[in-house]
Amino acid sequence: MILQSDTLLAILLGAVYGALFGAIPGLTATLAIALFVPIAFFLEPAVALSAIAAMASVAIFAGDVASVVARMPGTPASAAYVEEIREVSRSRGAAFALGLSAWGSAIGGAIGVILLLWGAQALAALASRFSSFEFFWIALLGLVAGLLASAHFLKGLVALLLGMLLATVGIDSTLGFPRFTFGNPNLLGGLNYIVVMIGVFGFAEILHHLFLSAQTRARGETSEPRAIWKSFFIDSPLTLWKERNLALPSALIGTFVGFLPGAGADLAAWVSTSLQKIRGAVSPTKVVLAASCSNNSAVAGAWIPALALGIPGDTITAILLGLFLVKGITPGPLFFQDREVVQNLFLAFFLSCLVFVPLVGFVLAALASGLAHLPTRYLLGSIAGLCVAGAYAINNSLFDVWIMLGSGVLGFLLRIAGFPLAQLVLGMVLGPIVEQNFMVSAIKSHWDLGAFLQRPLAIAFMCLTIGLVFVSLWFRHRQAFREVNNGHSD
Amino acid sequence: MAGRIWGILLAGLGVVAYFYAGHFPTLEGGYPGPALFPRLIAGGLALSGAILAWRPGTTPKANSSFRSSQTLGAAVLILLTALIPFVWTWLGPGVALGVLAAATAWLSGVPLWHALLLGAATGAGLYLLFFNLLGVPI
Numbered sequence: 001m002i003l004q005s006d007t008l009l010a011i012l013l014g015a016v017y018g019a020l021f022g023a024i025p026g027l028t029a030t031l032a033i034a035l036f037v038p039i040a041f042f043l044e045p046a047v048a049l050s051a052i053a054a055m056a057s058v059a060i061f062a063g064d065v066a067s068v069v070a071r072m073p074g075t076p077a078s079a080a081y082v083e084e085i086r087e088v089s090r091s092r093g094a095a096f097a098l099g100l101s102a103w104g105s106a107i108g109g110a111i112g113v114i115l116l117l118w119g120a121q122a123l124a125a126l127a128s129r130f131s132s133f134e135f136f137w138i139a140l141l142g143l144v145a146g147l148l149a150s151a152h153f154l155k156g157l158v159a160l161l162l163g164m165l166l167a168t169v170g171i172d173s174t175l176g177f178p179r180f181t182f183g184n185p186n187l188l189g190g191l192n193y194i195v196v197m198i199g200v201f202g203f204a205e206i207l208h209h210l211f212l213s214a215q216t217r218a219r220g221e222t223s224e225p226r227a228i229w230k231s232f233f234i235d236s237p238l239t240l241w242k243e244r245n246l247a248l249p250s251a252l253i254g255t256f257v258g259f260l261p262g263a264g265a266d267l268a269a270w271v272s273t274s275l276q277k278i279r280g281a282v283s284p285t286k287v288v289l290a291a292s293c294s295n296n297s298a299v300a301g302a303w304i305p306a307l308a309l310g311i312p313g314d315t316i317t318a319i320l321l322g323l324f325l326v327k328g329i330t331p332g333p334l335f336f337q338d339r340e341v342v343q344n345l346f347l348a349f350f351l352s353c354l355v356f357v358p359l360v361g362f363v364l365a366a367l368a369s370g371l372a373h374l375p376t377r378y379l380l381g382s383i384a385g386l387c388v389a390g391a392y393a394i395n396n397s398l399f400d401v402w403i404m405l406g407s408g409v410l411g412f413l414l415r416i417a418g419f420p421l422a423q424l425v426l427g428m429v430l431g432p433i434v435e436q437n438f439m440v441s442a443i444k445s446h447w448d449l450g451a452f453l454q455r456p457l458a459i460a461f462m463c464l465t466i467g468l469v470f471v472s473l474w475f476r477h478r479q480a481f482r483e484v485n486n487g488h489s490d
Numbered sequence: 491m492a493g494r495i496w497g498i499l500l501a502g503l504g505v506v507a508y509f510y511a512g513h514f515p516t517l518e519g520g521y522p523g524p525a526l527f528p529r530l531i532a533g534g535l536a537l538s539g540a541i542l543a544w545r546p547g548t549t550p551k552a553n554s555s556f557r558s559s560q561t562l563g564a565a566v567l568i569l570l571t572a573l574i575p576f577v578w579t580w581l582g583p584g585v586a587l588g589v590l591a592a593a594t595a596w597l598s599g600v601p602l603w604h605a606l607l608l609g610a611a612t613g614a615g616l617y618l619l620f621f622n623l624l625g626v627p628i
Binding site: 382 | 523531541568586605612613
């Protein structure tokens, strides 16, 4: 079957539109799709769904562009490996770093779509057996994995707890009581983690440069078009081929995490990054590859419960289900009988992942290479403007500019004291999920905490969490043993 | 030394948050309510802050020492960013973003004329992108 020209055009425009939203901090894939909904009303279902698939796939990859240019992740998923992608960019150039991310996203996304194609209904049936007990253990697993991945355990724990404490500000989502708002109505909605992320990574970077005159120049940077082309289309795919054993497990993790309602690409990237770090002494290249494979496979994974059960996997699929309602499409087994829509959707996903992510990625890599060539001080003004505009755009609130500023100062101070900032963001993302699912489960079971250990799937996730702690300790012990041995042989 | 100060500050924050959360209501039957998680987190923060203060470990050395001109520059930027919401309300987002971009560039060592041009380009570019093209409400 060949896609119609209007569907192809929708995929192309969707990819470019998604790239724009993903690359700009403060603008999210969810916002892109929400703004697209009024246009989607007037399109055929197959065309509208294809455009949305392209937007989501490209936007998640494009979140890495701002990480490479300004150490300011464009999406929460990119925050999981911002330090690693910056390190790769500094040592081998922006084109290579974005090439790794683009090809990793392409392969991860394609694997995710294959799993969506073959296992949607079976995986969705498994997802329907999950309750708040299982979600509590899964979110806790994500927190534990993030903590164990920290190089300095105590500082990682402090950053994680600080993030979780910041996430408790605002109305408690389970019981509706305002906490730590100090009578300020602007705080009732809580601190948005994207606003905080813009501050702790973006604004803190500006303060870092101003304080320390850190004029870092990339070692492997080039502005030669041929060299950029070679880095993107030859060197990074070759590296991906060398690390091919990493792609499949990372994509499987991404799809599995993605299909859990409420988890999505953000958690997939965190889990994958953390597992790589827990293994110890891995290169930043491997971390970037694993995370980019995971976050794009999670995009497809999130569509599994949406299409098969009508349960949104993330905010994007929640909007998608709203569109289904308007278009008269019923999710579930009947959806898969509409061959035209289903085939268009899968082809759109494949095209977006395997063609448009690399193509749009190359254009963005060329732009990023050019920007990386400029002296950093020339970029700081634009980054400051982008921080303020991005923070405002999340909720159209000027109060968020002050939140961003406070987060930036906090991020700068934590950074110079050696605290990991990624764990702070992880605490803000996963803390509320852990709390909400714990409280719902506890209230459901009349505070019988034994109920957390009664369901087979919940026990399996608990064992996985405990197992992860032991595996991490074993890897750390083995690494320390090797370092001691190497020290003796030197 | 810095690690010890951080430990004391974080432990203090944990203690304050723990007792502040004590004022949150409990559920019927005396079950813990909205205070449960904040108190658990704050308790953990106080404990880990205390351990950090006791055994601070090593703090990464900065690349260069803080100089007064740089400290002043960063303080001016923080103050200016804090005032941006007022400038935004009076003169509009384009001007506010342009002023901030120009000031940041100048404070980081860009020549004044270049900084002004950068500010004008950034203000206009971000205004067009966010408010005209993407339709973010002002």
